[in-house]
Amino acid sequence: MLSQITQPTLLLPAGTLFESRSARFRHLAKSHSLAPWLTLLGTLCDLQQEQADALARTPLTASEDFPLLTAHTSSLMASARSVYRAMAASAAQRFGLSEAQAALLQTPLSDAALDERLQAILLHARDMTPIEDWDITALLAAAAAQTVWHHAVRQLGLAAESEPPVTPEACPCCGSLPVGSIIMAGDGKAGVRYLECSLCATRWHAVRAHCSLCDSDKTIDYLGLEGHNKVVQAETCGDCHGYQKVFLQTGDIRVDPVADDLATLALDVLVGERDYARGVPNLLMHEGTPAA
Ligand SMILES: [Zn+2]
Ligand SMILES: [Zn+2]
Structure with a gap:
């Protein structure tokens, strides 16, 4: 049992994470010199929450070793592709995009091109490998990957607060x-x-x-x-x-x-x-x- 002395080593993210983050972006945008950009990111978080809420709640089996989601990478990639396409379809109406950004999103990416962008995001998240083309498609790919991986950890059946051994890395x-x-x-x-x-x-x-x-x-x-x-x-x-x-x-x-x-x-x-x-x-x- 958890007590004040024994802290849980792992805290699961809330299902409403992106909704709260959106509210935070909007709060921080008030009287900020980067207000339009922070507001855009707040809207992006709204899209993430809508997509997260629509994902199927299918239980996932945790791998025996860390990281626990290892066995599910290919199905999560497929899910991230769908989430990306749904976000790209509505982004132009939801954000104030530049003409160049809107044109980029209007040209649909092939699965292979989209996989490349998603892989670049995952690699950057893992070891800071630079992302070659940081454009609106890469930003939406990052948002899609966050949405899908956040949803997936919540399907692993872990307690919201649990005590597996963790390392800082x-x-x-x-x-x-x-x-x-x-x-x-x-x-x-x-x-x-x-x-x-x-x-x-x-x-x-x-x-x-x-x-x-x-x-x-x-x-x-x-x-x-x-x-x-x-x-x-x-x-x-x-x-x-x-x-x-x-x-x-x-x-x-x-x-x-x-x-x-x-x-x-x-x-x-x-x-x-x-x-x-x-x-x-x-x-x-x-x-x-x-x-x-
Ligand atoms: Zn993680
Ligand atoms: Zn150091």
């Missing part, structure tokens, strides 16, 4: 890198740190003040933007010279690692100027640029 469910860390508030987990998967949004336990990129705990430092540093901080490591962001529910209970990351790009600039390299992906952006 990669998501126990899908093997992807985290988008960042979240420091929890309330529910007997106050102050406990979890990493949140950039692809499926599963959260897994990690010790605090410990670099999840290289495992060092010697030269960890925290940098924040004035006025925001109670909610988002960059955790820098002097050993590997990498950083990832830490999102504090204690500063704002509604903080969302994906949305709050993209609303604090000024922090990435600040940390980059001190020669720290970002060590984790955010699948809704690529190398500091919104989709072309």
